[in-house]
Amino acid sequence: MRDGVGATRLHVPLQGEWPTIAAYMVERFFHLDPERLLVRFDRGEIVARDGRPLARDTPLGAEEFVWYYREPPVEKEIPFDIDVLHEDGDLVVIDKPHFLPTTPGGKYLQNSALVRLRNRLGNPELTPIHRLDRATAGLLMFSARPETRGAYQLLFENRRVQKVYEAVSARPDGWEAGLLPLVYRNHIAKHRGEVCVQVDDDREPNSETLIELLAADDRRVHTLLRPHTGRMHQLRVHLAALGLGILNDGFYPELLPEAPDDFGRPLQLLARELRFTDPLSGADRVFTTRRSLQEAPQHDSAVSGA
Structure with missing residues (x-):
């Protein structure tokens, strides 16, 4: 848990046309800037089940699931309290x-x-x-x-x-x-x-x-x-x-x-x-x-x- 938000789990195919897990995620999240996503690998923000950081060259098939934290959007404050x-x-x-x-x-x-x-x-x-x-x-x-x-x-x-x-x-x-x-x-x-x-x-x-x-x-x-x-x-x-x-x-x-x-x-x-x-x-x-x-x-x- 980070700032009240849990990590997101992503299923990654064990085989396919992508050489690396990073390549699959770049295609999967096509709406994001690819380099921004790859930098998240470099910062150790995309991890395996045991919390071990994955590198941008981790081959496809090495992990079936990966975890990451959503990058907080620029949010408009809701000005009402619970x-x-x-x-x-x-x-x-x-x-x-x-x-x-x-x-x-x-x-x-x-x-x-x-x-x-x-x-x-x-x-x-x-x-x-x-x-x-x-x-x-x-x-x-x-x-x-x-x-x-x-x-x-x-x-x-x-x-x-x-x-x-x-x-x-x-x-x-x-x-x-x-x-x-x-x-x-x-x-x-x-x-x-x-x-x-x-x-x-x-x-x-x-x-x-x-x-x-x-x-x-x-x-x-x-x-x-x-x-x-x-x-x-x-x-x-x-x-x-x-x-x-x-x-x-x-x-x-x-x-x-x-x-x-x-x-x-x-x-x-x-x-x-x-x-x-x-x-x-x-x-x-x-x-x-x-x-x-x-x-x-x-x-x-x-x-x-x-």
Whole structure:
């Protein structure tokens, strides 16, 4: 672990047209400057399983896997802090801000919840148990040690965690409060190379959300969302399908051109609550966010007049 970031493992073919491991990596990472990559070999930054540095002339076939650290990108600072709500020897729960990714990826490395938390707590074994979209704020759970990680991961795999979200949408013309609550279902699929998920109305539903009304005024609708399944972008897709696309969503109902983050206009989606029976102690666990959605109407708004 280096600055909260683990090494990346790369599989290298044992035979092929490349005379050296370095030659394979130059072709594999064609988008990088070749000499810059070769200098990393010279600096001892590309290593074998035992940590032994590999030279730029190490022949192909000498190692099946190599390890290296990603070179930190020039990152735009995400100017929001994580709040640690709970910490013990097995579990850490945080309040993630909008715009911060859960894990490193793409142009974000140090500006990820995982790396920030590892550096803050000095625990390189921290691992997220589930995920939140970069645009979504709220509760996020991390395993503190490998020995008990699987027990918490199974809670999510077996749908034994009750998750509650909030969202704020623009109020459509003619919308009536009596339409909620309702259970919405459809079939969601994620295809390789596409940033948005696709809905297939001809297939059996594989996603389900209970949608309830918290408040509404003449411009906005504030909903409580209880997902029964955890499909990618499920809540955003379900609300958009009902004409209640979440405020500041650049993906649904319409994919907008990529633009720089506008920190004044976060996606109005919040992971509000997590409930489960602790698999280690048997105790009931309830965690609640301290964050709120800036566009939410007041709860004494005239819902009855909707």
